Amino acid sequence: MTVMRLGRVELRVLDLEKSVEYYTNVIGLEETGRTQDRVYLKAWDEYDHHSLILKKADSAGLEHFAFKVRNETDLSYFEKKVEQFGLTTSRVSKNTRLAEGQAVRFILPTGHQVELYYEIGYLGTAVGTLNPHPWPMNAKGIAPHRLDHVLLTGDDLKSVTRFFMEVLGFNQSEKITTVGGEELLGSFLFATNKAHDLAFVKGPDAKLHHAAFFVDSIHDVFKAADLLTMNEVPIEVTPTRHGISRGETIYFFDPSGNRNEAFANGYITYPDFPTITWTEDKIGQGIFYHRRELLESFMKALT
Amino acid sequence: MTVMRLGRVELRVLDLEKSVEYYTNVIGLEETGRTQDRVYLKAWDEYDHHSLILKKADSAGLEHFAFKVRNETDLSYFEKKVEQFGLTTSRVSKNTRLAEGQAVRFILPTGHQVELYYEIGYLGTAVGTLNPHPWPMNAKGIAPHRLDHVLLTGDDLKSVTRFFMEVLGFNQSEKITTVGGEELLGSFLFATNKAHDLAFVKGPDAKLHHAAFFVDSIHDVFKAADLLTMNEVPIEVTPTRHGISRGETIYFFDPSGNRNEAFANGYITYPDFPTITWTEDKIGQGIFYHRRELLESFMKALT
Amino acid sequence: MTVMRLGRVELRVLDLEKSVEYYTNVIGLEETGRTQDRVYLKAWDEYDHHSLILKKADSAGLEHFAFKVRNETDLSYFEKKVEQFGLTTSRVSKNTRLAEGQAVRFILPTGHQVELYYEIGYLGTAVGTLNPHPWPMNAKGIAPHRLDHVLLTGDDLKSVTRFFMEVLGFNQSEKITTVGGEELLGSFLFATNKAHDLAFVKGPDAKLHHAAFFVDSIHDVFKAADLLTMNEVPIEVTPTRHGISRGETIYFFDPSGNRNEAFANGYITYPDFPTITWTEDKIGQGIFYHRRELLESFMKALT
């Protein structure tokens, strides 16, 4: 049994208005709710009330991320398994944040705050469920379909990988290891059939590397790149392919310095597929298939 | 709990050599085994020994299709659930066909032969699992990643839908109904996160409408169309979009008249997504989003 | 010496408001001027005041089309050559239509009204000429770069081809002939380096087959197709490739029944390239490379 999907990400941002402007006009998300210190957003192709929360804060970063499960039964089941693994859980009460039901909260071995939940307000997609058009004519900006995955940094990748596989039912699609295989430097995990729903690379605990939004094709990655230049958004990595996941990608920064990705394609995977291994000497090619070497900022800029 | 994926399709073909020539050179699958009356093939991106079996026969059509499950526990679990639903099961013994383990076999309410299995020979993809390239330089023809789905016809779509949802853990992504909603004319089902792994439309029992192979993009659908003309393969439906699934598509026929599809994109879905409804008056747009009307051959040519 | 380009097309339309609505919101042209019975439009990437004129009339069709030449010297030069060929010319005086200078007017052997001109108002593109962005963020609809070509019907294709080659300096990129080569059934002509700026197919004199607008890629042809369905515009030919020109294409109708095309790619050609020949038995493949047969409406619906 696995969780259903990465359902939401809460990012800390320095300036709420500038951030909303960016996430609505450049990324093209829709604002769906607002309280004093938080703004809630969803992509046009998402049904639930929000997949992104912007929280006003003094420093950028990841406030929490959360997986949606099917129902209360699954929530209780996973709650017990998390406790059995040795993590402490707490219940976040309904309406702590807008449109949200109860959640089970805990801290990963890598220091990240995670929640599990099943209740959230329903808004529907921009195209509806009756004889729908394939996309909405009035979409703005990059207009991704949905939140896709997050990549986090942490020290103990073996434990956090074991946690997601044993407790939450994830599988590992790919991993990065030292050449001899002694140490785990990167771990790519899926609960669905996507190349990754969550990934970790070696680095400081509790940090966010990036949050990714899904677009359809190389063409849309290029359109995203064009729009980012038109909007003077800093692009860190221009359109390229990942060796890992095979996806087409572009990386850039939100106004607070949180890294975003527009990600397309990436293979479909299954629990019986073997884990693909990238050795450290090929890590450049694994991450940037065309450049074939890492970028210093890509390893250092974390929030 | 659900099955893992559509693992194989066995097609009846009239001329084994012409069919192998077509499936290897035009579709671009790899022949992985052969017995007197059967040839086994896989796509370059598949790990298992085969996903397509061509069986020499006097008439074209679908001999059987099969879902891979995770292990013997799951196989026994589903075997019991199939029996509880009221269908008779039998065990197909190991090595009845090449490289295959035991399977559980039964007949759907729509008359189609289905198997469940978990054991099959492992060959690996054309790019390997150690620092892999994203695609193989020597791929031929349309070169799909994998078998994607089958669409079948049958009379009692309510029962067969109920079977897949209650017994095998599928969800329904989309459905076609009469305008008032009284009758179910089409049912699109998924066990993974793909827009469909299996679909049924109203029609004669035990028939195949098409077997679909997955390609990456509109560009690859066009490349497929060009290659089909170069190889003088009959194209039934030139490149277009589906309203249902949003996928980009092209339909054509193998040398025995079995319909094939090269299918790209299509959304990612989840069990909590509502079922999308297409009403009969919009069925043309649902199936051929640009043409907006059905094609007579598309409803009639079944094998 | 050749003319510079197809500069404008004047179409007769039945309902001016409905036509403007279509050409601005669906095609995505910009209205640049208006008089009592005419509306002037340009594409976002065109510099001149207009490339399309809609003229209110009782029947649809082509009122005239015109080639831009470099200057008065060229205009006089071509005027003389047209006369020497045996056609009667007249001078259309400045400001007969909005923003236009003098033109030389004559009737082709196929009965079509043609003008040559060099003066026209200058508006500039939507992205400007100082450090321009590659495309405008506020483009609407199909948003073609420019008017690309027209295809006309006529009886005496040999004469009209000879006229364009001998008088206006065109070359012939491709032709359609009877299998034995006796009769010319189609003639594709270029004055630039594009696969065609003008084409004729055998048919009734003085008729328009279609006016084409240029888009960038297969992706944009598909986007056009999606938008046409969203706007309930009748599509005649869904996205496909031409054998002739190799371009990617989609055909559809404006509210008066004038056929439009969104056309992408197509090769670059030169005066020393041999003329490509399509024989009548392969005409289906030449026109619709994937369908490989003609469409009855495609031959019959003319305005």
Add this chain to the structure above:
Amino acid sequence: MTVMRLGRVELRVLDLEKSVEYYTNVIGLEETGRTQDRVYLKAWDEYDHHSLILKKADSAGLEHFAFKVRNETDLSYFEKKVEQFGLTTSRVSKNTRLAEGQAVRFILPTGHQVELYYEIGYLGTAVGTLNPHPWPMNAKGIAPHRLDHVLLTGDDLKSVTRFFMEVLGFNQSEKITTVGGEELLGSFLFATNKAHDLAFVKGPDAKLHHAAFFVDSIHDVFKAADLLTMNEVPIEVTPTRHGISRGETIYFFDPSGNRNEAFANGYITYPDFPTITWTEDKIGQGIFYHRRELLESFMKALT
């Protein structure tokens, strides 16, 4: 009157066999002739005997490049105009190189060797001129359609621009200037309708910046990038867009260090279009639209 096109480029290479291996298997050109110290190649979509000559030498670089004109009349006409401009011309006799007729040779103000010619052997494209398919099924590697343009460096860009405009009939599509416009830092020139057939940027005289080959789309630029990594060819600039020309691009090096480009799209232009100006402060965006800053190697690595 203008020249017809950039017809050939002769590159000096250090190792003839390694270079042929690269240009045939990675770029995907066809070897069409060979003498002791030269190998001749063409792209699949070119008609003439060759567009690229590899000449064995002790240092990499551009041996000469040449424009094809229509006939002897044009050749003599341009010969006189070159002389009138003040450059010394010589006639290169027929068969000095394989399959070539007489040429007129001269040295540009920037020190580059240029030839004009009209005679060259005819081989035809890989798809023929009778009912041709749009592309050849057996194409290898990047498989460009044709040689597209060269970019050269030199000191006196005003003179060389004036030469091409006044003598050879080119027009200037774009230019790079200091912010106040005093100095010309880049000049993009066309004789056809392509965004550039030839370009110069400020730098040492007589040097080659790159030779570009034309591919169809962003998709093919990405395919090229993938193939370059698979073949371990050094990529300097991963897939991106140019502000100048709007083309999609990737830069990489041949085994001798000559820079190559795979270039797609780019607009269609005409002699009456105004010259687009890029000011030095926006040069990064003009050259690499997404990165928005120059790359040191891009300015320094010249052959």
